[in-house]
Amino acid sequence: MNLLKTLRETALAVLPVCAIVCILAFTIAPLETALIGEFLFGSSLVIIGLSFFLTGAELGIIPAGSYLGAALTRSRKILLILGSGFVIGFFITIAEPDLHILGSQVQEISEGITANSLILSISLGIAVFLLLALARVVFHISFRFLIIAGYAAVFAAASRITPEFVAVAFDSGGATTGPMTVPFIIALGIGVSAVREDKSALEDSFGFTGIASIGPILAVALLGLLRAPQKAALAAETALSVAVETPGFFAELLHRIPKTAAHVFLALAPIACIILLFQIFFMKLPPKQTRKIAFGFFYAWLGLVFFFTGTETAFVPAGRAIGSILGASESSWILIPLGCLLGAIVVCAEPAIWVLTEQVEEISAGNIRKPVLLTALALGVAAAVGLSMFRILEGFSIWLLLLPFYGAALGLTFVTPRLFTAIAFDSGGVASGPMASTFILSLAIGAASSSGGNPGTDGFGVIALIAATPLVTIQLLGILYQRSEDRVLAAGQKSKEALR
Secondary structure (H helix, E strand, O other): OOHHHHHHHHHHHHHHHHHHHHHHHOOOOOOOHHHHHHHHHHHHHHHHHHHHHHHHHHHHHHHHHHHHHHHHHHHOOHHHHHHHHHHHHHHHHHOOHHHHHHHHHHHHHOOOOOHHHHHHHHHHHHHHHHHHHHHHHHHOOOHHHHHHHHHHHHHHHHOOOOHHHHHHHHHHHHHHOOOOHHHHHHHHHHHHHHHHOOOOHHHHOOOHHHHHOHHHHHHHHHHHHHOOOOOOOOOHHHHHHHHHOOOOHHHHHHHHHHHHHHHHHHHHHHHHHHHHHHHHHHHOOOHHHHHHHHHHHHHHHHHHHHHHHHHHHHHHHHHHHHHHHHHHOOOHHHHHHHHHHHHHHHHHHOHHHHHHHHHHHHHOOOOOOHHHHHHHHHHHHHHHHHHHHHHHHHOOOOHHHHHHHHHHHHHHOOOOOHHHHHHHHHHHHHOOOHHHHHHHHHHHHHHHHHOOOOHHHHHOOHHHHHHHHHHHHHHHHHHHHHHHHHHHHHHHHHHHHHHO
C-alpha cells in the first residue's frame, strides 16, 4: 500500500468531519479560538496516525493474520487452532485503539468501571468468542445457531444489570472490533476457511467479526453482574469542564507522547511475539516477507501513537464541547439531523469498513458491489446516530431501541441468504470504529451532560446503535439481492422455454 495514497484517502475521510466541526464552531456552537486550533492540529495527527496505521496493517497485520490462519489449519491440530484463536483474540484486542478510547471515556466519568477492568474483560470476551468462531468453521457449526445463542445469553445477562452497564456493554461490542482487530480477524478467518476447500468455505469466511462482537457485550454484562451496583451517575459539570479546560496544550502534548508510545508498544508486543513464535515453528516465511511484516508493525505502532495523541488531546475535547453547547441550547433538536449527517459521513470514514467492503467485493467476485454496501451502511448508521440523539434529548431507556433492532436482526436470519447474514453481523462490528468512538461518543456525552440527562445511561449507547443498524440494513439488502437474482433466473428460464 502506498503511504501517500493512504494519506490522501484518510484525509478525504476525516476532513468532512473537520469541516462540520468548524462550521458549528463558528455558528451555533461557538468554541474558543484556542480549542479550534487544537482540534485542527489534533485532526492532522489523527489523519497521519490512521494513514501510518492502515499502511502498517496492509504490510504486516493482514498478511500475518492470513499466514497464521493458514498455518494453523494446515497443522490439522484442533487444540492448537482453538487455543491459538483464544490467545490471539485476547492479545489483539488489548492492542485495539477503539477499546482504549472507550475505556478512558468510561473511566473518566464513571465511578463503577475502570479502564483496565473493562479492557481485560472485553479482551477475554473476544478471545472466547473468536475461539467459538474458529470452532464453527472446523466443526461446521451453524452461524445462525451461534448468533442466536450468543445474543440470548447477552440479553439474559443484560436484563439483570444496571442501565449504566447496559449502555457500556452494548457500546463495547461495537467499539472493540476496530482497525486493529477487524483486519486481523478477517484475515485469520479467510486463512482458516480457505484451507477447507469445500462448497461452503466462502460463506464461512465471513461472520468471524460478527461472532467476536458478542464477546465484549457478554463480558461487560457479566462484569456488571459480578460487581456490586455502584453509582455511575455522571456529573454534567465534569464533562463540560473537560471540554473547555485545555491549559498548556503543547506541554500536555510533549508529556503525553512518550507515555503513549510506551503504552502502544506494550499493547502490540504480545501479538508480535505470537507471530514470531509461529514464524519460527510453523509459518517459516522467507526473510523478505518477514521484513515486510516487521515494517508493518513498526508503521502500525507509529500510527497508533499519532492517532491516540490526536484524539485524546484535541478530538475528544472538541466533541464534548460542541455536544455540551448544543445540548444546553434552545435549539437542541438540531442534534438529531446533525447526528444523521455525522453518522452517514463517519461510517464512510471508518477504515475497517473499507477493509470489509473491499474484501466482500473481492470474495463475492463483484456480485456484492462496494458502493451498494457502503450506501446501505451509511443510511443505517445515519438513522442510528439520529435516534441516539433523539434518545438523549428525551431520556428514554436504550432498551426501547435495542430490543426492536436486535429482534429484527435475529428474525431476519431465518429469511436472509446465509452469506448476507454473516456479512451483516460482520458489518455491525466494524461500522463503529475510531471516528465513532472518539468524536460521536464525545458529542453524545457532552450533549447528555448539558441537557440534564445522565451521560452514563444516555450518552453511552450511541456506538451500540451504530453497530446494531447494519445488522438489519444489510440483511434487507440481501433479501432484495436474492429476489433480484430469482427474477433474473426466472426470466432466463422463460426465454429458454419460449425458444423451444
